[in-house]
Amino acid sequence: MATDELTEVFAALADPTRRAILERLARGDATVNQLAEPFALTQQAVSKHLKVLEKARLISRTRAGRSRPCALDAVRLDEAAAWIAEHRRVWADRYDRLDAHLTALRGDS
Amino acid sequence: MATDELTEVFAALADPTRRAILERLARGDATVNQLAEPFALTQQAVSKHLKVLEKARLISRTRAGRSRPCALDAVRLDEAAAWIAEHRRVWADRYDRLDAHLTALRGDS
DNA sequence: AAGTTGTACAACCTCTAAGTTGTATGTAGG
């Protein structure tokens, strides 16, 4: 994944409202107004959030008459998780080596 | 992890410079000036980024004479990864059920 | 055809993030 795409995904996840929207969508698709209801926000504000999520490709939208239901798209989340996992692994290795080193220094088995 | 902490972590990861700093630190601890060198940024700007990373507890800092080396802290990354994994799982389940449903509709085995 | 409903667009406000320059502080070394 390109750097800017990672940036978009993490930036999208950095907003509590957007994370809440994703959590809501995980329980089923929803329209803008349905998503807006639990928040003390206008429909327009929620639409903006959805635009951010859509640009980050964390959700996709379809047309259904006059409403535009949102559905989750897991691909980008996987890629973000992969970035974290990769770097987490690298330095977990470092700490494992450090642990081993310290253990060796202490003369433990 | 509290909501604001997740927000801090994701917001910290949303900046390409900060991700690059983390990648650099994954290869070994470094001082502010060492971190600043590859970027076309002032020392002060890098210090600000480090402050953000430290507040999000993605790095920790120690004193070593007149320098303050930075080291990675994997805990928060794990928590961010856990959030992603949890939600990814939920809607992976949804799509699995959808798949099953569609398969059933088609009359496949 | 007329009205209602769901969503998007535009203009605006305010706050904060990310960068700058300039300066202060603490520690090391001559």
Add this chain to the structure above:
DNA sequence: CCTACATACAACTTAGAGGTTGTACAACTT
């Protein structure tokens, strides 16, 4: 001590994020 170096603090600028209100438009309902 004095100087040089590594980092931090303060004040400022600029751009963008997140919110608002007002309005437009397309698609159902009657």
